[in-house]
Amino acid sequence: MSQIAQEVSIDLGERSYSIAIGSDLMGNTASYECLPRARTALIVSNSTVAPLYASALRAALAGRYAQIHELQLPDGEEFKNWETLQLIFDALLSNGCDRKTVIFALGGGVVGDMTGFAAASYMRGVPFVQVPTTLLAQVDSSVGGKTAINHPLGKNMIGAFYQPQLVVCDLAVLDTLPKREFSAGLAEVIKYGPISDMAFFDWLERNMDALIAHDRDALAHAVRRSCEIKAWVVGQDEKETGLRAILNFGHTFGHAIEAGMGYGVWLHGEGVGAGMVMAAELSRRLGLVDNGFVARLNLLIQRAGLPTKGAVLDAADNAGRYLELMRVDKKSEAGEIRFVLIDGPGKAMVRSAPDDLVREVIDACCA
Incomplete structure (x- = not known):
């Protein structure tokens, strides 16, 4: 049963959004009622998180989007680069995603940063949602709109400021965190x-x-x-x-x-x-x-x-x-x-x- 214990607002005028904090939020349809309607959604996750939670998120979104695509990225900071970012663009283009497509970042800081950067860049900006599955992502990287990839000479050197539509912090998922x-x-x-x-x-x-x-x-x-x-x-x-x-x-x-x-x-x-x-x-x-x-x-x-x-x-x-x-x-x-x-x-x-x-x-x- 969904329990939204707290909501914190990011006040940025027309780019304002909410952070929902509580237990069992990720798989609950009500958590996503504020999002814009669209024909297509893309869930971007990684090879560790997707087997645990992608099906629950997909089920929660099923009544909202006619087509829901999934992409699993390799897991790890060492994959936060151009090559992995291209996989997101490949998935968007090969599935005919338009500029109303909503992208969901399901994972930790690496998934969130890369997905946000892809959302900021694809067709010059499409909506995206952060569904952070690590404590670090819930308290920091999913909030505030910093998106980026690494360069061999420096961390997070290539990116953009791009705010999500919503952040869903489900405390229950932290139970599976190493x-x-x-x-x-x-x-x-x-x-x-x-x-x-x-x-x-x-x-x-x-x-x-x-x-x-x-x-x-x-x-x-x-x-x-x-x-x-x-x-x-x-x-x-x-x-x-x-x-x-x-x-x-x-x-x-x-x-x-x-x-x-x-x-x-x-x-x-x-x-x-x-x-x-x-x-x-x-x-x-x-x-x-x-x-x-x-x-x-x-x-x-x-x-x-x-x-x-x-x-x-x-x-x-x-x-x-x-x-x-x-x-x-x-x-x-x-x-x-x-x-x-x-x-x-x-x-x-x-x-x-x-x-x-x-x-x-x-x-x-x-x-």
């Missing part, structure tokens, strides 16, 4: 506390064990509060010209780890977990936070099952390799690396830092 993937999602939950809401950080410290145990009430609160914070930020700065950049706390270091290790070796959330520790340590060395805050964050990340040490990318000059990769990050400006730093607990800022100091932090956090 432990490592669930922990990776917790990284994106944890980040919201230091950048915006230390009361939420306090709550996470008290409830981390309940979250790891998949307590449904705890999960509902964590997903809702994460989406509320992201919705507020995106509503202020949809295309990341300023404020929205704070959502990248830990990501500058984390993206370097992902690219440097090879996509898929470290999960995105694992890179972000270690990246938050590195960003917090950089904040401390710049005099913005104290030792106690860094220790609290380190412990919470550790309790979530995430790495707190950065990866070694180059034995000869590890810090140099990090700096090289971070200079091609989207947040760099004129070759200057921009870091999201904690300017006191619950408040974030974006600024540069001297290379020598960043080297010290990398050496300390990768030892």
Whole structure:
């Protein structure tokens, strides 16, 4: 039975939409009543998620679309590229999909990002819906309209801002999520506390064990509060010209780890977990936070099952390799690396830092 426990709104004028959060939503027809009518729908998923959930989503959509096509992509961050993106375009064109076709992204962040990018590009824009099946996607990547694919030289470097029509966060699907993937999602939950809401950080410290145990009430609160914070930020700065950049706390270091290790070796959330520790340590060395805050964050990340040490990318000059990769990050400006730093607990800022100091932090956090 469908239980829409919460709804969070993304307020973007004519591009506004809702995030539905609750149990057993994905397979319920009522979850999709707000969507535009169309002749055709395409469900894009991957080889792991589709066998579990594609038939339930298809059944829920059957009365709404005369034709429902399915596409299974290979599973993994290493497939978030041009070649895999072309499979989506091939499916749309070979099935004669028109510009009213609704595309459903059923999967985690990789499926959501690629499907959104395809929707933004196909016939210059068709409607799409996010049905995230990982915790990371529910609290972060499915919300806010960032779509992209990776390039060998940088993560998410090719993409577009394109908002979905709806996001359906079904907490029940998290029960089938592998432990490592669930922990990776917790990284994106944890980040919201230091950048915006230390009361939420306090709550996470008290409830981390309940979250790891998949307590449904705890999960509902964590997903809702994460989406509320992201919705507020995106509503202020949809295309990341300023404020929205704070959502990248830990990501500058984390993206370097992902690219440097090879996509898929470290999960995105694992890179972000270690990246938050590195960003917090950089904040401390710049005099913005104290030792106690860094220790609290380190412990919470550790309790979530995430790495707190950065990866070694180059034995000869590890810090140099990090700096090289971070200079091609989207947040760099004129070759200057921009870091999201904690300017006191619950408040974030974006600024540069001297290379020598960043080297010290990398050496300390990768030892």
